[in-house]
Amino acid sequence: MTxxxxxxxxxxxxxxFLMPHGRPVAAVTDARFDVLPGECLALLGESGCGKSVxxxxxxxxxxxxxxxxxxxxxxxxxxxxxxxxxxxxxxxGRRIGLVPQSPAAHLTPVxxxxxxxxxxxxxxxxxxxxxxxxHAVLAAAGRAGFPEDHLDRHPHQLSGGLAQRAATxxxxxxxAPLLLADEPTTGLDRELVDRTxxxxxxxxxxxxxxxxxxxxxxxxxxxxxxxxxxxVAVMYAGRIVELGEADAxxxxxxxxxxxxxxxxxxxxxxxxxxxxxxxxxxGDLPDGCAFAARCERATGLCSTRPPTVDGISCHHxxxxxxxxxxxxMRKGADRA
Amino acid sequence: MLELRSVTAGxxxxxxxxxDVSLTVTPGxxVGLVGPSGCGKSTxxxxxALLHRPDSGAVVLDGEPVRHWRHRAPRAQRTAFGxxxxxxRLSADPRLTxxxxxxxxxxxxxxxxxxxxxxxxxxxxxxxxxxxxxRRPHEVSxxxxxxxxxxxxxxxxxxWLICDEMTAMLDxxxxxxLVAVVESxxxxxxxxxxxxxxxxxxxxxxxxxxxxxxxxTASPTPGNSL
Amino acid sequence: xxxxxxxxxxxxEPTPSLTATTPWRSYGGRRRSTRTSRVxxxxxxxxxxxxxxxxxxxxxxxxxxxxxxxxxxxxPSWAHPFGTDDVGRDxxxxxxxxxxxxxxxxxxxxxxxxxxxxxxxxxxGALGGWADRAMMRAVDTISSVxxxxxxxxxxxxxxxxxxxxxxxxxxxxxxxxxxIVRAEVLSLRSRPYIxxxxxxxxxxxxxxxxxxxxxxxxxxxxAATLMVPHAxxxxxxxxxxxxxxxxxxxxxxxxxxxxxxxxxxxQWWPTLFPxxxxxxxxxxxxxxxxxxxxxxxxxxxxxxxx
Numbered sequence: 128m129t130x131x132x133x134x135x136x137x138x139x140x141x142x143x144f145l146m147p148h149g150r151p152v153a154a155v156t157d158a159r160f161d162v163l164p165g166e167c168l169a170l171l172g173e174s175g176c177g178k179s180v181x182x183x184x185x186x187x188x189x190x191x192x193x194x195x196x197x198x199x200x201x202x203x204x205x206x207x208x209x210x211x212x213x214x215x216x217x218x219x220g221r222r223i224g225l226v227p228q229s230p231a232a233h234l235t236p237v238x239x240x241x242x243x244x245x246x247x248x249x250x251x252x253x254x255x256x257x258x259x260x261x262h263a264v265l266a267a268a269g270r271a272g273f274p275e276d277h278l279d280r281h282p283h284q285l286s287g288g289l290a291q292r293a294a295t296x297x298x299x300x301x302x303a304p305l306l307l308a309d310e311p312t313t314g315l316d317r318e319l320v321d322r323t324x325x326x327x328x329x330x331x332x333x334x335x336x337x338x339x340x341x342x343x344x345x346x347x348x349x350x351x352x353x354x355x356x357x358x359v360a361v362m363y364a365g366r367i368v369e370l371g372e373a374d375a376x377x378x379x380x381x382x383x384x385x386x387x388x389x390x391x392x393x394x395x396x397x398x399x400x401x402x403x404x405x406x407x408x409x410g411d412l413p414d415g416c417a418f419a420a421r422c423e424r425a426t427g428l429c430s431t432r433p434p435t436v437d438g439i440s441c442h443h444x445x446x447x448x449x450x451x452x453x454x455x456m457r458k459g460a461d462r463a
Numbered sequence: 464m465l466e467l468r469s470v471t472a473g474x475x476x477x478x479x480x481x482x483d484v485s486l487t488v489t490p491g492x493x494v495g496l497v498g499p500s501g502c503g504k505s506t507x508x509x510x511x512a513l514l515h516r517p518d519s520g521a522v523v524l525d526g527e528p529v530r531h532w533r534h535r536a537p538r539a540q541r542t543a544f545g546x547x548x549x550x551x552r553l554s555a556d557p558r559l560t561x562x563x564x565x566x567x568x569x570x571x572x573x574x575x576x577x578x579x580x581x582x583x584x585x586x587x588x589x590x591x592x593x594x595x596x597x598r599r600p601h602e603v604s605x606x607x608x609x610x611x612x613x614x615x616x617x618x619x620x621x622x623w624l625i626c627d628e629m630t631a632m633l634d635x636x637x638x639x640x641l642v643a644v645v646e647s648x649x650x651x652x653x654x655x656x657x658x659x660x661x662x663x664x665x666x667x668x669x670x671x672x673x674x675x676x677x678x679x680t681a682s683p684t685p686g687n688s689l
Numbered sequence: 690x691x692x693x694x695x696x697x698x699x700x701x702e703p704t705p706s707l708t709a710t711t712p713w714r715s716y717g718g719r720r721r722s723t724r725t726s727r728v729x730x731x732x733x734x735x736x737x738x739x740x741x742x743x744x745x746x747x748x749x750x751x752x753x754x755x756x757x758x759x760x761x762x763x764x765p766s767w768a769h770p771f772g773t774d775d776v777g778r779d780x781x782x783x784x785x786x787x788x789x790x791x792x793x794x795x796x797x798x799x800x801x802x803x804x805x806x807x808x809x810x811x812x813x814g815a816l817g818g819w820a821d822r823a824m825m826r827a828v829d830t831i832s833s834v835x836x837x838x839x840x841x842x843x844x845x846x847x848x849x850x851x852x853x854x855x856x857x858x859x860x861x862x863x864x865x866x867x868x869i870v871r872a873e874v875l876s877l878r879s880r881p882y883i884x885x886x887x888x889x890x891x892x893x894x895x896x897x898x899x900x901x902x903x904x905x906x907x908x909x910x911x912a913a914t915l916m917v918p919h920a921x922x923x924x925x926x927x928x929x930x931x932x933x934x935x936x937x938x939x940x941x942x943x944x945x946x947x948x949x950x951x952x953x954x955x956q957w958w959p960t961l962f963p964x965x966x967x968x969x970x971x972x973x974x975x976x977x978x979x980x981x982x983x984x985x986x987x988x989x990x991x992x993x994x995x
Contacts, residue, residue: 143713173634175604194713208714287500314549314631316499316661347634393635395668401640405590405607514884534893542890554881556900567899568889615885 133161134305134341135185139197140207142177142184146192152410154180156365157197162305165339167331169352169373171390172362177409178345181362182309185343186223187214201305220251220301226308226327230294234282240293241278244268244300251301271296272326288319295326306330308344312351320351328355349394353377361387364406364417370438383444386418416442464489465511465623465655470520472503472510479518480506484679486657490622493649493656495666498676505549508627508659512544542572545616545654549628551608555600561611562586562596568619585614589644606637613641617648624649626658630665642669731976738970742789745782754778754937762956772958775951780944780962787939788966794854794940795921801859802920803913806866811905813867814874815897825871828864836861840923841932849935854927858920866912873905907981914978918971925967941967 142155154177162168172178183189185199185206199206201222209218219225227233235243244264254260268278273292282290291311298306308327312320324344331342346352352359356373361384369376369384382388392398404421407413413420419429424443433442465488473479480503488494488511498504509515510522516532523529524540531537548554555564565585566578586596589610600608609629616624624645630638646669649656660666666673757777765772771780813824831839840857847853877883877900886896921941927933928942936943941963948959 173604173637174606174632194715196713314500317663318499349635390634390636393639395638395662395665399639399642399668401638401643402636405592509884512884512888514887533887534891534896538890541888544888546885546888548881548885550881554885556882556886556904558903567886567891571886571889571891571895571899612885615889619889621888 131164131337131339133163134201135162135343136200137161137185137197138200140181140184140199141196142180142189143194144190144192145194146410150410151194153365153412154193154409155184156412158362158367159197160360160367160370162341162343163339164304164337164341165331165335166357167328167342167344167355169356169359170343170345170362170367171347171349171352171359171387173347173390173406175409176362176406177365178362179309182307182343182345185307186219186225187211220247220303222301222303222305224298224301224303224306226295226298226306226311228310228313230290231282231287233294233297234290236282239279239281240268240273240285240296243293244278244296247297247300267296267300270299270330287315288322291315291319291323292326295323299330304340306340306342308342308346310346310348311344312346312348317350320348321354324351324355349391361390364412365409366417366440368418368440380446383439383446384418384441385422385424385443385445388445389421416440464523464525465657466521466523467507467511468521468523470507470510470517470522472506472515472517472520474506481680483520485520486511486674486679488623488655488657490655491649491653493646493658493670495670495673496657496659496676496679497663497666497673498659498661500661502676504659504676505627508546508625508657511657512546512623512625513541514546538572542568542619543622544625545619545621545623546625547609547613547616547627547629549631551605551612551632552600554612555608557600560597560599561591561603561608564600564611565596565614565618568615572619581618582614585618588617588647589614590640605632606634609633609637609641613644617644620652622652622654624654624656624658626656626660628660629658631660631662638665727976728980731973731980734969734973735977738788738792738973741785742792745785746789749782762951762959764956765958771962772956774944774948774959780959783939783944784941784962784966787941787944787963788970790851790934790938790940791921791924791942791967792917792970794851794858794924794934795917795919798855798858798862798920798924799913799916801855802862802916803866803909805859805863806912807870807905807909809863810867810870810909811874811897811902814871814878815893815901817875817878821871825868828867831861832864836923837926840927841930844927844932849933851934851938854924854933857927858923862916862919862923866909866916869912870905870909873908874901877901877904911978911982914974914981918967918974921967921971 138159140155140158141153144152144154146152158181160168170178170181180189184193184195187206187209189195195207197207201218204213204218206214206218234240241264244267245260248260248263248267249255252263254263264278265275268275271292273289273296277285277289282293285293295311306327311327312323315323327342327344331340334340344352344356353373358371359369359373359376360367361369361382363386369382369387371383376382376387377391382391386402389402393401402421407417407420413430414432415430416422416425416433419425422429426443428442433440467484467486469483469485471479471482471484473481484507486494486496486507496504496507506515510517513522513529513532513536521528524543529536529540559567562582566582569575569578569581582596586593591607591610591614595603595607603611609632613629626645630641633641642665645656648654656670658666658670663673755778757773760769760773760777761775763769763773763777769779769781771784774780774783809824809828813821839861843857843860844853847856883896883900886900891899924933924940925942925945928940929946931946933942934940936947944963945960948956948963952960
């Protein structure tokens with residue numbers, strides 16, 4: 128089976144902010160990953176680790192004091208060098224659909240969901256009015272599971288879950304090959320989180336092969352990521368420290384980078400223990416591994432930058448999936 | 464003993480957010496209240512912390528019914544509560560540095576002398592560095608700011624802690640860290656806790672027992688279906 | 690998109706493979722520069738206006754009232770850049786003096802209005818309940834009467850002079866500040882950090898002094914700043930109607946009023962220049978106020994970060 132070309136290919140993406148005083152803030156450093164068609168990649172990390180900056184960089188929405196390096200290829204278009212007209216006219220909504228963090232803030236408060244969907248459809252699809260537009264609105268609402276009888280409501284008349292579906296419906300209108308979901312589940316309760324991510328997953332699964340949609344979900348919600356991701360990328364202090372299969376990450380043998388492993392252990396249904404200390408400032412990163420100061424496996428070697436091998440940036444990673452026999456053996460030994 | 468006896472509360476006349484809710488927290492006990500978003504559990508938390516006057520029903524604090532609310536409540540009564548809210552950004556005055564933020568309750572109650580050392584001590588407890596204490600809210604992350612908000616809630620050594628979705632915006636590690644801080648404070652002081660949230664797994668792990676919102680309200684809450 | 694100077698490569702970026710070769714691309718630089726240049730122009734114009742008004746009269750020992758009947762209604766020239774009026778007075782000098790009077794009236798009136806507005810708005814917002822309702826109904830009543838009409842009424846009660854105009858402008862213009870301040874206080878009052886302060890034992894006064902008033906001041910200051918040109922316009926309008934400053938005191942309104950006759954005769958300069966002097970400082974103040982508004986918006990600062 129041949130691997131289809133990626134929907135999004137990020138190579139050496141770095142973003143830094145120039146500050147009026149002091150050193151530049153290195154928000155994202157040398158990120159590299161692909162999003163394949165029909166795949167969901169979850170970008171995990173705590174608040175302030177740079178993952179939202181990465182999303183803004185992909186959409187061309189960085190503030191004026193930002194500088195970028197590297198490339199983010201959407202097809203043959205480098206999103207980092209494309210000008211604003213290209214991004215606004217052909218990329219946002221058409222080639223990248225954005226599922227926003229806070230749907231209540233994303234929807235226009237004074238207009239009904241029907242009129243907002245209609246506007247986006249006529250803008251993106253050129254269907255101006257009449258029965259065809261109405262039909263397209265119903266289809267778009269149906270795609271995101273938004274109930275027809277709620278179309279004439281205003282955003283404030285919707286529950287959190289329905290507002291999220293309305294925002295998802297808007298994001299899906301352009302039938303963009305890449306969906307970018309930036310913390311789509313913040314503030315939702317568990318049931319709504321599950322429904323929201325299931326709908327995103329359904330959209331990704333709707334088509335197969337090279338025509339499939341890719342989903343990049345940026346989140347700090349490990350449970351949501353476990354539910355839908357095919358692969359996970361863990362970001363720490365602006366760098367992707369681990370990139371691997373979701374099954375191996377959440378199941379056995381578990382995360383390989385010490386940070387990811389400790390992060391997972393902090394979940395209330397696991398060990399529920401915090402990682403000691405706090406992440407370093409992005410304006411004052413150490414030369415070596417940024418996690419070394421909090422890491423129990425750290426040695427003198429960790430004051431040098433670890434190479435990235437098999438998606439892991441660590442001098443002392445935990446055992447990987449290729450060492451599965453060893454893991455199984457040890458598990459068996461434990462049981463015995 | 465903190466008792467809410469058939470409390471009805473809301474923000475507009477004749478439109479209660481919830482109706483006839485009773486809940487009791489005994490000293491040293493940790494009660495988790497689980498409910499879906501928008502069900503009114505945050506309003507309940509504010510009523511319990513004397514920050515919102517209920518339309519009817521009574522809040523009884525150590526056997527004594529509460530008669531006044533917000534700043535009209537006697538200072539000793541309202542400072543018996545430490546509150547932490549969901550969104551640290553909205554819970555912090557953007558003009559104060561983190562150390563001013565933490566020591567504000569001491570200054571407001573005229574105990575400025577002890578402020579410095581208490582702030583240093585609490586900063587260590589919640590894991591804030593000296594460098595962070597000099598910054599303003601917009602210069603720190605959500606997690607760091609929530610640590611400061613928790614320190615502020617603990618600085619008057621409250622007998623009751625009310626945590627309203629304290630960790631909803633935070634990553635797993637910061638969540639675990641803040642819960643550990645709350646628990647070690649409680650085991651040292653015997654304070655009672657009302658933790659309100661939507662994450663059942665978290666609250667069941669954290670609290671002695673958890674109550675589900677639907678079992679608490681006599682009538683189903685309207686406008687809450689998907 | 691421009692590439693940055695080689696210094697970018699020299700900063701301590703921890704990726705050896707990238708550092709040497711990666712050119713950092715600046716982002717959105719153009720948008721920022723138009724904004725700063727707008728602010729700069731506004732600042733220069735406002736500064737020049739204030740300097741001219743402060744320095745020209747004492748330094749240039751010329752009599753603005755010097756009548757020269759041989760030079761009446763001369764169009765702009767090197768000797769008289771703004772031309773002369775119908776009794777041969779130099780218009781540039783008259784305009785500077787006029788601007789000085791108008792600006793003074795504007796500043797004092799705006800200050801009066803701001804203080805009154807903050808006091809009423811903050812009290813109404815902080816007290817709430819019936820006190821709030823009563824005060825805001827009074828505000829509504831005042832603002833339902835056209836400003837100019839009310840202004841004329843107040844001026845008419847006094848002898849013509851500077852103070853009646855200041856009082857008239859001050860008393861008619863505080864209502865908008867009061868509304869802004871009240872709305873701000875109301876929205877702040879429901880913030881969780883006020884709840885946290887209450888639980889922290891803060892008294893009502895402490896909450897006002899420590900949390901509410903400092904938060905409201907920048908907004909109120911902005912409203913007061915924007916009030917200065919407004920007050921100047923009001924003064925000019927009163928003077929134009931002949932109800933403002935006495936005719937011998939050059940104010941921008943007086944100058945335009947006096948030039949009405951010559952405008953009909955085709956002499957444009959006695960109206961144009963005083964008119965421009967009302968408009969240009971207004972734009973400069975608006976430009977500076979816009980920059981200030983962006984500065985005080987805490988969101989802008991956090992957006993630059995993460």
